[in-house]
Amino acid sequence: VPGRPQILLPRGLGALMPSGREIHEVDPGQGVSVGAVRVTALAARHQVRRHPFAPLSPALGFLVASESTRIYFAGDTDLFPEMSDLAGKVDVALLPVWGWGPRLGAGHLDPERAAEAVRRIRPRVAIPIHWGTFYPWALARIWPRPLAHPPLEFARQVGQRAPDVDVRVLAPGEALELPS
Numbered sequence: 001v002p003g004r005p006q007i008l009l010p011r012g013l014g015a016l017m018p019s020g021r022e023i024h025e026v027d028p029g030q031g032v033s034v035g036a037v038r039v040t041a042l043a044a045r046h047q048v049r050r051h052p053f054a055p056l057s058p059a060l061g062f063l064v065a066s067e068s069t070r071i072y073f074a075g076d077t078d079l080f081p082e083m084s085d086l087a088g089k090v091d092v093a094l095l096p097v098w099g100w101g102p103r104l105g106a107g108h109l110d111p112e113r114a115a116e117a118v119r120r121i122r123p124r125v126a127i128p129i130h131w132g133t134f135y136p137w138a139l140a141r142i143w144p145r146p147l148a149h150p151p152l153e154f155a156r157q158v159g160q161r162a163p164d165v166d167v168r169v170l171a172p173g174e175a176l177e178l179p180s
Helices: 081-084 111-121 135-142 146-163
Strands: 004-011 023-025 031-034 037-043 062-065 070-073 092-096 127-130
Touching: 004 031, 004 037, 023 031, 037 127, 070 146, 081 111, 092 111, 111 127, 111 146
Parallel strands: 004 023, 070 092, 092 127
Antiparallel strands: 031 037, 037 062, 062 070
16 A cells, blocks of 8 residues: 555554554554544454464454544454444445355355345445455356355345445445545
8 A cells, every 4th residue: 555554453463564554453442533534443243363373363343434424344244233333323334245255254244144234234325345356266267257246136135124225336446436
């Protein structure tokens, strides 16, 4: 990443980052301000082990808030009850709808559970993330284009569970400009 961005990560993982960076190790509820934007760490449900003998690392989601817009970036997570605490407080929810391979491991949302998260959170706009961008190249020979399905299924599920939410499926690298 060009420049000198500030980095927020779960407490205890700062040692994994290169030196010379502005690193903030945070717990849920803590955050930093960057200009007029406040980034607050939120709980997530996804346990990660960085290598076989490492302790489990907690996962975080983030609420990115300016004066006019609040964006929830769920990170890697599964569905959990506290998502309902965000109801009415989020304009845009970025929710994972798959993993990176043919099977979805524990601690991840599938399209149906991600749609349930949308129903609980009630954002104006929901954007599916974490699908189709990292795919083991050798798997493509026996399972071509499998990860194009999860965001479409997510949109269908949200249409049933939360029809008032606008779902935007973006291609990797595509941008969405939000109205004020």
